Structures are given as C-alpha cells and as structure tokens.
Amino acid sequence: MDIHDSVKFSLSAKFDKTNPKGVHVAENTYIAFDVAILTHDFTRGVRRHTRIGRNCFIGARSIILPGVEIGDGSIVAAGSVVVKSVPANSIVAGNPAKVIRENISVGPYGRFLNADEVQQQESLENGFN
Template identity: 65%
Template sequence: MPTPPGRSLNKLRWLRRSLVGTKRLVYNRVWGMDIHPTATFSLSAKFDKTFPRGIHVGERSYVALEAIVLAHDMTRAKKTHTRIGRHCFIGAGAILLPGVTVGDGSIVAAGAVVTKDVPPASIVAGSPAKVIRSGITVGPYGRLRKEQPAPTA
C-alpha cells in the first residue's frame, strides 16, 4: 500500500534504529559476532550463525537487504573469519563466502558473489565478483563521494 502524499515513514526511523541496535546487541553478546556499534544492516541481512565468532563488521559499514555473510563451508569442513572493513557497503543480495576480507572503503555491488578478498577503496561486482573500479573515495556506510578532478599542470 503506497504512502499517502505528504506522509513519510521517516517518523518511524527511531523504531528501525532500535530494532537494529537490539539485533546487533544479540549478535555481539549472545552469538559472539564482532559488529562495530556504528555499523548498521538491513533487518533481512543474514549473518552466519554456524561460526558466529568469524563474522567481523567494521565501523560505519552497511550490509543491505538480503545480503549473506558466511564464515563456514560445510563441504570442506572449514570455519574461518570473514571481515568487512571500515566504511564499506555490501549491496542487496550479495554473498560473501567464508574467509574473504572486504578492504576499508569498498563497495560490493548488489547480487555479487565475493569469492576472494576485495582490495581497499574498490568496487566489485558480478559472480564471481571482480574489481570494476579502484581508487574510489567513500564516506560513512560506503557512500560514494564525487571524485575530485585531476589537477591540471
């Protein structure tokens, strides 16, 4: 049902913040994950509970709708740490396989399947994910900043 004109759901942002904060607290204290207090995520994001101590999310990072962060691989009996750096954005439906590290200031595109480490300040996309751009500048939560033009000599 669409929101009537002139009305906004922004009035309920406090509720979302409260729910995410509670869920983060449970993930950290009960499950033993390492999710920074300033990191945020969609309520539908999935974090691996088979090896929860292997999940690490850095400050001011965002994990979007239906993204999956894994820290175990049952086929190889592997439990390993999966790290998301500082100021990162993990797009909707992305899958981070066990043992990968997403470097600081990187963006993982929606639907990407990350099988290898992501270098810092990069954008990756595809299945398997490949670097499509590097040397980017992001702000908090992986918001891409406008690139500064190269100085002329």
C-alpha cells in the same frame, strides 16, 4: 560476532550463526537486504574469519564467502558473489565478483564523495583545516 555499534544492516541480512565468532564488521559499514555473510562451509569442513572493513557498502542479495576480507572503503555491487578478498577503496561486481573500479573515495556507509569532500577529507588526514 564482532559487529561495530555504528554498523547499519537490514533485518533480512544473514550473519552466519554456525560460526558466529568468524563475523567481523568494522565501523560505518552498511549491509543491505538479503546479504549473506558466511564463515563456514560444511562440504569442505571450513571455518574461517570473514572481515568487512570500515566505510563499506554491501549491496542487496550479495553473498560473502568464508575467509573473504573486504578492504576499507569498498563497495560490493548488488547480487555479487564474493569468493576472494577485495582490495581497499574498490568496487566489485558479478559472480564471481571482480574489481571493476579502483581508487574510489567514499565516506561513511560507502557513500561516494564529491571532489570538494575528497579534498576536505585529505586536508583532515594531513592535519590541516
């Protein structure tokens, strides 16, 4: 498994141990309780890499199916079933999960940023203090 040292996850989160090489979670991401991250499907004979980007929040009891990529700065609402890849900086919810909001700004662990924090983050990215 490729799980960054800064990732925080509940002890009840389930990472697919049948194909552990396929689990990839980037820095400053939070995975809540009872989340299942899958990288295989025996019925279809599939083994795929499942990737979760930086600064994401994966809500409780969500299921991430094999081969899905969740873009940086995205939020998966609790109880969602993610069947296809999620664009960066968006919120998905439902079964199957659908984009309900785009162009969001989050900090570490998928925490929403207020307007001042967004401006400060943009200044840092542009090289200003």
